[in-house]
Amino acid sequence: MRIDTVFLFDLDGTLVDSVYQHVLAWKEALDEEGIPLSVWRIHRKIGMSGGLFTNQLLRETGLAIDPERIDRLRRLHAEAYGRLSKGVVPLPGAKELLTTLTENRIPWAIATSGRMETAAHNLVALGVDPAQVPVVTRDLVKYAKPDPDLFLAAAARLDAPIEHAVIVGDSIWDMLAARRCRGLGVGLLSGGYGTEELERSGAVRVYDDPAMLLEHLDEVGGRR
Numbered sequence: 001m002r003i004d005t006v007f008l009f010d011l012d013g014t015l016v017d018s019v020y021q022h023v024l025a026w027k028e029a030l031d032e033e034g035i036p037l038s039v040w041r042i043h044r045k046i047g048m049s050g051g052l053f054t055n056q057l058l059r060e061t062g063l064a065i066d067p068e069r070i071d072r073l074r075r076l077h078a079e080a081y082g083r084l085s086k087g088v089v090p091l092p093g094a095k096e097l098l099t100t101l102t103e104n105r106i107p108w109a110i111a112t113s114g115r116m117e118t119a120a121h122n123l124v125a126l127g128v129d130p131a132q133v134p135v136v137t138r139d140l141v142k143y144a145k146p147d148p149d150l151f152l153a154a155a156a157r158l159d160a161p162i163e164h165a166v167i168v169g170d171s172i173w174d175m176l177a178a179r180r181c182r183g184l185g186v187g188l189l190s191g192g193y194g195t196e197e198l199e200r201s202g203a204v205r206v207y208d209d210p211a212m213l214l215e216h217l218d219e220v221g222g223r224r
Contacts, residue, residue: 016125091210168187
């Protein structure tokens with residue numbers, strides 16, 4: 001029996017070069033709230049859910065973060081990212097990879113921990129219309145990464161078993177979520193995490209960026 005493969009993609013750091021814009025936007029939001037956190041510590045949290053981000057923030061700063069402050073941080077981050085996103089561009093090979101999958105009739109979808117208010121900027125840069133392509137954002141699920149909800153919802157949008165999914169992401173949070181939902185995790189180095197970190201979190205293959213993944217698409221079940 002033939003198993004049809006589908007591809008589920010993270011967005012930030014996987015298809016678009018936006019990780020550091022998010023880091024700086026969070027830094028701006030945290031500074032506005034008087035919360036001291038180094039840039040490198042923020043980077044380590046990009047890709048996880050806002051709730052987990054907040055829990056880790058509590059542990060690292062010892063500050064009380066009430067629901068009102070959480071909402072302000074989210075809004076401040078979104079506003080800052082809206083300004084910084086003007087510099088966001090697709091990662092090398094991203095558009096070509098998606099085009100190749102489409103031409104070969106391999107279904108694909110996007111699953112991002114970002115809310116649509118920030119993801120929309122990236123989708124425009126990538127040339128993806130969420131009215132035409134399945135896009136699952138944080139707004140649409142109960143829990144985000146490292147919980148598997150985003151990827152499960154994206155697979156459901158493609159009407160495909162999650163076990164048939166190649167889940168492509170740039171962070172350990174993507175790989176942990178892929179492992180939890182029994183998808184095949186493929187890591188990219190384009191978000192700043194290292195090969196060993198991604199492999200320890202569950203990646204079965206690691207490539208530099210979408211261009212390199214496209215060159216090796218047959219290794220992970222794609223057919224060119």
